[in-house]
Structures are given as C-alpha cells and as structure tokens.
Amino acid sequence: MAKITRKGIAFEKxxxxxxxxxxxKRGYTNRSEAIRDLIRNELVExxxxxxxxxxxxxxxxxYNHHDHGIQHKLTDIQHKTPGLVRSSMHTxxxxxxxLEVLILEGKVKHITKLADSIxxxxxxxxxxxxxxxxx
Amino acid sequence: MAKITRKGIAFEKxxxxxxxxxxxKRGYTNRSEAIRDLIRNELVExxxxxxxxxxxxxxxxxYNHHDHGIQHKLTDIQHKTPGLVRSSMHTxxxxxxxLEVLILEGKVKHITKLADSIxxxxxxxxxxxxxxxxx
Amino acid sequence: MAKITRKGIAFEKxxxxxxxxxxxKRGYTNRSEAIRDLIRNELVExxxxxxxxxxxxxxxxxYNHHDHGIQHKLTDIQHKTPGLVRSSMHTxxxxxxxLEVLILEGKVKHITKLADSIxxxxxxxxxxxxxxxxx
Amino acid sequence: MAKITRKGIAFEKxxxxxxxxxxxKRGYTNRSEAIRDLIRNELVExxxxxxxxxxxxxxxxxYNHHDHGIQHKLTDIQHKTPGLVRSSMHTxxxxxxxLEVLILEGKVKHITKLADSIxxxxxxxxxxxxxxxxx
Numbered sequence: 311m312a313k314i315t316r317k318g319i320a321f322e323k324x325x326x327x328x329x330x331x332x333x334x335k336r337g338y339t340n341r342s343e344a345i346r347d348l349i350r351n352e353l354v355e356x357x358x359x360x361x362x363x364x365x366x367x368x369x370x371x372x373y374n375h376h377d378h379g380i381q382h383k384l385t386d387i388q389h390k391t392p393g394l395v396r397s398s399m400h401t402x403x404x405x406x407x408x409l410e411v412l413i414l415e416g417k418v419k420h421i422t423k424l425a426d427s428i429x430x431x432x433x434x435x436x437x438x439x440x441x442x443x444x445x
Numbered sequence: 446m447a448k449i450t451r452k453g454i455a456f457e458k459x460x461x462x463x464x465x466x467x468x469x470k471r472g473y474t475n476r477s478e479a480i481r482d483l484i485r486n487e488l489v490e491x492x493x494x495x496x497x498x499x500x501x502x503x504x505x506x507x508y509n510h511h512d513h514g515i516q517h518k519l520t521d522i523q524h525k526t527p528g529l530v531r532s533s534m535h536t537x538x539x540x541x542x543x544l545e546v547l548i549l550e551g552k553v554k555h556i557t558k559l560a561d562s563i564x565x566x567x568x569x570x571x572x573x574x575x576x577x578x579x580x
Numbered sequence: 581m582a583k584i585t586r587k588g589i590a591f592e593k594x595x596x597x598x599x600x601x602x603x604x605k606r607g608y609t610n611r612s613e614a615i616r617d618l619i620r621n622e623l624v625e626x627x628x629x630x631x632x633x634x635x636x637x638x639x640x641x642x643y644n645h646h647d648h649g650i651q652h653k654l655t656d657i658q659h660k661t662p663g664l665v666r667s668s669m670h671t672x673x674x675x676x677x678x679l680e681v682l683i684l685e686g687k688v689k690h691i692t693k694l695a696d697s698i699x700x701x702x703x704x705x706x707x708x709x710x711x712x713x714x715x
Numbered sequence: 716m717a718k719i720t721r722k723g724i725a726f727e728k729x730x731x732x733x734x735x736x737x738x739x740k741r742g743y744t745n746r747s748e749a750i751r752d753l754i755r756n757e758l759v760e761x762x763x764x765x766x767x768x769x770x771x772x773x774x775x776x777x778y779n780h781h782d783h784g785i786q787h788k789l790t791d792i793q794h795k796t797p798g799l800v801r802s803s804m805h806t807x808x809x810x811x812x813x814l815e816v817l818i819l820e821g822k823v824k825h826i827t828k829l830a831d832s833i834x835x836x837x838x839x840x841x842x843x844x845x846x847x848x849x850x
Contacts, residue, residue, distance in 0.1 A: 312592035319589045320612040321619075322582035325715060329619045332626055337565035342590040347564065348618045349591075349599045350571050356602055359764075366538065368505040368546050370575045399534040401548050403501065407579050411503050411546050413536050429482070430472035436485050436580065440505045440573040444542050445595060447727035454724045455747040456754075457717035460850060464754045467761055477725040483753045484726075484734045491737055494629075580730060607835035617834070620841050636808065638775040638816050640845045669804040671818050673771065677849050681773050681816050683806050699752065700742035706755050706850065710775045710843040714812050 319345075353445035361419035365443045369412045369425050376406055377433030384434075387427045388412070391420055407435070454480075488580035496554035500578045504547045504560050511541055512568030519569075522562045523547070526555055542570070589615075623715035631689035635713045639682045639695050646676055647703030654704075657697045658682070661690055677705070724750075758850035766824035770848045774817045774830050781811055782838030789839075792832045793817070796825055812840075 321329075333344040357363045373380055388395045396413040403409055414421050418441065429437035456464075468479040492498045508515055523530045531548040538544055549556050553576065564572035591599075603614040627633045643650055658665045666683040673679055684691050688711065699707035726734075738749040762768045778785055793800045801818040808814055819826050823846065834842035 312594060314590050315593050315596060316588050316590050317596070317611070318586050319615055320584050320586050322616065323585050324582060325616065325619060325623070326585060326587070328623055328715060332623060333565070336561040339565075340567065341587070343567055344565070345589055345615060345618075346592065346595065347570075348615075348622060349595060352618060353595070353598055353602060354571055366507070366544055368503065368544075368575075370503040370577060372501070372577060372579060396536050397534060399532060399546065399548065401531050403579065409501055409503075409548060409577070411534065411548065413534065413544060413546065426471040430468070430479070432475065432478055435482075436489055436577045438575045438577060440503075440575055442505060442507060442544070442571045442573060444507060444538065444570065445598060447729060449725050450728050450731060451723050451725050452731070452746070453721050454750055455719050455721050457751065458720050459717060460751065460754060460758070461720060461722070463758055463850060467758060476722070480724055480750060480753075481727065481730065483750075483757060484730060487753060488730070488733055488737060580733060603835070606831040609835075610837065613837055614835070617840075624841055636777070636814055638773065638814075638845075640773040640847060642771070642847060642849060666806050667804060669802060669816065669818065671801050673849065679771055679773075679818060679847070681804065681818065683804065683814060683816065696741040700738070700749070702745065702748055705752075706759055706847045708845040708847060710773075710845055712775060712777060712814070712841045712843060714777060714808065714840065 350445045354441065354443055357443055357445070358418060358441045361417065361422075363418050364416065365418055365421065365441050367414040367421045367425075367439060367441045369414060369428060369437065369439050370409070371428055371434050371437035372403070372407055372409050373431075373434045374406045375408050380431065380433035383431055384410075384428060387424060387431070390427075391416070391424060394420055394424055485580045489576065489578055492578055492580070493553060493576045496552065496557075498553050499551065500553055500556065500576050502549040502556045502560075502574060502576045504549060504563060504572065504574050505544070506563055506569050506572035507538070507542055507544050508566075508569045509541045510543050515566065515568035518566055519545075519563060522559060522566070525562075526551070526559060529555055529559055620715045624711065624713055627713055627715070628688060628711045631687065631692075633688050634686065635688055635691065635711050637684040637691045637695075637709060637711045639684060639698060639707065639709050640679070641698055641704050641707035642673070642677055642679050643701075643704045644676045645678050650701065650703035653701055654680075654698060657694065657701070660697075661686070661694060664690055664694055755850045759846065759848055762848055762850070763823060763846045766822065766827075768823050769821065770823055770826065770846050772819040772826045772830075772844060772846045774819060774833065774842065774844050775814070776833055776839050776842035777808070777812055777814050778836075778839045779811045780813050785836065785838035788836055789815075789833060792829060792836070795832075796821070796829060799825055799829055 338344040394416045425439040473479040529551045560574040608614040695709040743749040830844040
C-alpha cells in the first residue's frame with residue numbers, strides 16, 4: 311500500500327463547496343480521494359509528452375473485418391515491436407464491424423507509432439489512444 | 446461495404462503538401478482514407494455531446510486489487526445497468542496494480558454515469574473514457 | 581478577497597513528491613495554489629458542458645483580410661447577438677493574415693454559436709474557443 | 716492568395732451526408748472550406764508537439780487585481796523574453812477580477828514557459844493557452 315501523509319491545504323470557501331458538489335455528483339465519498347485523482351491526471355498528462363517515458367496504454371479501434379487483408383495487416387503491425395502488446399480483446403458490433411482494444415506497455419514513442427500504424431490502416435475506422443500509468 | 450462517391454475538393458497547394466507529409470508519417474497510403482478519418486473523428490466528437498446518443502465506448506482504469514472490497518464494488522457497479530458492459534479485459538501490472546478495460550454500449554448519459562462511478566471508487570487510480578461509434 | 585479555509589488532505593507520499601516536482605517546474609511556489617488551480621480547471625470543464633451557463637470566453641482566429649467581404653461579414657456576425665462581444669484585439673501577422681481575439685461573455689450556447697459562425701466563414705483559417713470563468 | 720488545386724476524394728456516401736449536415740449546422744456553405752479547416756487543425760496539433768516550432772498563440776487568464784504585487788509580477792514575466800508578447804488586452808469582469816489576453820509569437824518552448832509562469836502566479840486563476848499558426 312502507498313504510504314499516506316496528511317497535509318493542510320488552504321482552500322477558498324466558495325470554490326471548495328462547488329468542488330464538493332461536483333465530486334459528490336461523480337460519486338466520490340472522500341475529498342482527498344478526488345484531489346489525488348486530479349493530481350494523478352495531471353502527472354499522467356505530463357508523462358505523455360515525454361517520448362522516452364515508459365507507460366501503459368489502451369488503443370481502441372473499430373474496423374471492418376470484410377476489408378481485404380485487414381486482419382492479417384493488424385496482426386503484422388502488432389508483432390513488429392515484440393513485447394509492446396500485452397493483450398487484446400475483440401467484440402462484434404454488427405455484420406461488418408468489430409471493436410478491438412489492445413493493452414500496450416512500452417515507451418511513449420513506440421506506443422504512438424504502433425497506434426498511428428493501426429489507425430492509418432485501410433479498413434480501420436475511428437481509433438483512439440489512452441495513455442495511463444501508475445502515478 | 447459502404448457506398449463510395451467521388452467528389453472534387455479544392456485544396457490550397459501548400460497546405461495539401463504539408464498534409465500529405467503528415468499522413469505519410471502516420472502511415473497512410475491514401476489521402477482519401479486520411480480525410481475520411483478526420484471527418485469520422487469530427488462526427489464522433491459531435492455525438493459525444495448528446496446524452497441521448499447511443500455509442501460504443503471503452504473505459505480504461507487502473508486499480509489496486511488489495512484495496513478492501515474494491516473488486517466487489519466494481520462488479521456491483523457494472524451490474525447496475527444491465528446490458529451496458531459488453532465485455533472486459535484485465536491485466537496485472539505489478540504486485541498491487543491491475544489495468545482493466547471495459548467495452549461499453551449504450552446511451553452517452555449511461556456510459557458517462559458508469560464511468561464516473563468507477564473512476565470515483567476508492568482504490569481506482571487513473572481512469573479514462575473513450576467514446577466511439579460507427580460513423 | 582475569497583474567504584480561506586484550511587483542510588487536512590491525505591496524500592500518497594510518492595505521488596505528492598512527484599506533484600511537488602511538477603508544480604515547481606511550472607513555477608508554483610505554493611502547493612495549495614496549485615491544487616486550487618486544478619480544482620478550478622475541473623469546475624470550468626464541467627460548466628462548459630451546460631449550454632445555459634453564463635461564462636466568459638476568448639475566441640482566437642486567423643483570417644486573410646484580402647478575402648472579399650470577410651471583414652464586413654465578421655463585423656456582421658459580432659453584431660447579431662448584442663452584448664456578447666466585450667472587446668476585440670487585432671494583430672497583423674504577414675501581408676495577408678491577421679490574428680484576432682474576441683473577449684465574449686454570455687450563455688455557453690450563444691458563445692458556441694458565434695464561434696461556429698466565425699470559424700466557418702470563408703477566409704477564416706484556424707480558430708479556437710477558450711471558455712473560462714470565475715470559479 | 717493561396718494557390719488552389721482540385722483533387723478527387725473518395726467519400727463514403729453515408730458519412731458524407733452526415734458530414735454535410737454537421738458543417739451546415741456550424742455555418743459552412745462550402746464543403747471544401749470545411750475539409751481545409753479540418754486539415755489545418757490537424758497540422759496545428761502536430762506543430763504544437765515540437766518545442767522548436769515557431770507559432771502564434773493567445774494566452775487567456777483571469778486574475779484578481781487586488782492581489783498584492785500581481786500586476787507588477789505579470790509585467791515582469793512578460794518582459795523576460797523580449798519580443799514574445801506582441802500585444803495584450805484587458806477587461807474588467809467584476810470589482811476584483813480581470814480577464815487578460817496576450818498575443819504571443821515565438822518558439823513553442825518559450826511560449827509554454829511564459830504561459831506556465833503566468834498561470835502559476837499567485838492571484839492568477841483560470842488560464843488557458845491556444846497555439847495557432849498559418850498552415
């Protein structure tokens with residue numbers, strides 16, 4: 311478990327009550343938890359800008375499996391940088407379309423390159439990369 | 446397969462050659478494909494703003510499985526709105542942390558609510574929602 | 581001046597030292613100040629999603645002043661919703677291009693509509709809207 | 716004026732009619748114009764990631780002018796990198812708060828540094844940087 315330390319923070323009264331309302335709406339039962347999440351988000355955002363940082367990521371994309379050669383190409387790309395793709399999950403949306411999610415781990419520059427290759431493939435429709443990490 | 450129609454588009458010469466350079470770097474072999482992807486992104490962005498729209502989504506989050514009651518709570522949340530979670534994938538990051546991805550399908554307002562509940566749970570660290578669709 | 585209240589917040593030790601490093605890099609001399617800024621950002625993000633909310637905004641756009649009728653059109657749009665545009669600033673970039681910034685105040689739905697009209701005008705190149713407020 | 720070149724682009728019929736609906740809603744009268752704007756946005760997004768790129772920017776921020784020494788500090792920061800700030804505009808929001816917009820021109824790394832310094836200043840509340848350019 312992470313070591314916890316307690317610090318006094320100066321809040322503006324009005325802002326704090328607005329914030330308490332917002333986090334209550336989102337389901338938080340604890341103000342410290344909500345503030346730690348804000349901080350974590352900010353740390354993740356910073357790491358994303360460093361191509362050499364090692365991060366986790368998920369790549370979500372939709373593709374048409376009838377598209378000639380697409381599945382072969384997608385497999386090919388995933389094998390080019392061994393160790394980058396940890397696992398993948400696949401779901402059928404309709405007669406033509408699949409949604410696939412990859413869990414990736416590696417340097418930001420390698421993750422981005424793989425995501426670009428997949429999203430730019432003919433047959434791949436919308437694709438989005440989420441970078442995350444343990445901060 | 447989607448029906449294709451060919452239209453003449455007026456480009457600025459300099460901008461077009463800059464764009465061709467950018468999409469080549471990202472791996473596109475075809476300019477029409479890249480433009481269709483830009484359009485699709487824009488359509489997805491618009492749909493995300495409508496709470497009543499039916500969309501697909503993935504929710505990526507990291508949590509500490511040692512946190513008391515967390516797995517029970519996460520399962521509980523996912524069962525509250527039946528049919529919203531299509532499937533999930535789980536991977537171990539280190540001794541404490543797991544990364545989980547859910548594939549969701551439903552109205553934007555329901556997807557957002559479930560994502561808020563999970564991200565605000567004690568024990569859940571960084572979480573990010575990706576909304577997508579077939580446009 | 582805003583009324584200040586001091587609260588104890590539980591931080592994870594490692595995360596806190598990472599955060600202290602980040603905010604020091606950005607120029608903060610005070611941790612409470614940095615946390616209040618994070619909270620404010622989050623509150624602004626929430627308000628932006630409510631079309632009826634009254635907010636402040638700036639609209640930045642670049643346009644080619646040689647484009648026939650563009651200045652007349654831009655003035656026209658700004659006068660359609662009286663009271664929305666508080667002030668504007670203009671700067672010359674090169675022989676053809678101007679950068680203009682408008683300060684806007686009004687309901688999110690009116691601000692967005694005006695921004696869409698300007699950005700979609702022939703002759704207007706890149707445009708970006710920033711919504712802000714006193715939270 | 717930019718040199719124009721006409722190219723045939725292959726669209727999916729359904730996607731194109733969705734796109735036409737969206738751009739009509741936003742006020743575009745011309746499909747080519749809307750596509751050029753999408754491309755420009757994408758080129759600007761790419762340039763933002765290169766610290767050495769020369770770009771234009773606007774920095775929007777709100778501050779409390781009663782805060783001791785704030786105006787002196789803001790002026791100081793703006794003079795540290797001569798030539799970076801092209802012009803500024805100021806507006807009074809209420810008895811305490813001002814909204815200020817700076818137009819900046821310079822390398823991305825210098826623009827970002829100045830924005831960080833201002834946003835992290837005590838007394839400065841919400842701040843947002845928009846990077847733009849002529850693409």
